[in-house]
Amino acid sequence: MPKIPCSLRALVGKRYFPFVTFFLTSSHINKAIDAIVDTGSPYTVLSTNEILGTRLPIHTMQKGETVALAGHRFFRYLINNVGMSFRTETGELFKTKLSSVAALVPTKLDKKTLNDVKDIPSIIGHDFLEENKIAFYFNPSAKITYLEYDAPPVNTLCREPTT
């Protein structure tokens, strides 16, 4: 089955955490993003840092449901009609289109809060895995991790040229 490679990062206490890289496209955003794969998260979210990195006016994005994460409160601001693209281990593009993806916008936007939340990463959550029929393999002791999908994606349109 086709695989999307993830990388392992020893973030805390030398424990390995799985990260995957994707490219987000929307009417206002074109950006490469690194996200932690967290099956315990019900939501896929873009971090506050990634939103700040787009220079979109974050103060106008304090809308939506509120969620608590890592001791902070955020609005789940929905960015509509987004594409998320991944590169498979064989150099193909795995593309998905979502009606929306949420951005983590702190309920407070003062300097201290923005500094406090800057280490919270973007998250690929349970919703994304389920909706796109993606499995997640994580073997930290063997340092192996990847995403895997059952069928070729509908939107596999592009393959790297062979040299």
Next chain:
Amino acid sequence: MQDSEILEALKVAQEDSKWFSEKYEQLQTKYEGRVLGIKNKNIVGDAESVEELLNIVQKKGEDTAYLLIETIPAKDVSFIL
């Protein structure tokens, strides 16, 4: 963006992410608490905040769409997401 452009950007970003993961402990000593911009397996800028980082990398002519933005938390900070 064309699919070929996205694929090329992803190839670079994936390699940068892998490089950052592999070098994480080494980079942690130097960049603890900083926000980093990474491209082509290089730190192209580091700053206290994303806003400051963008100002630095844009002065260098970097396209932020192709830049990975990463942070290195302080060593005494743990997260249970």
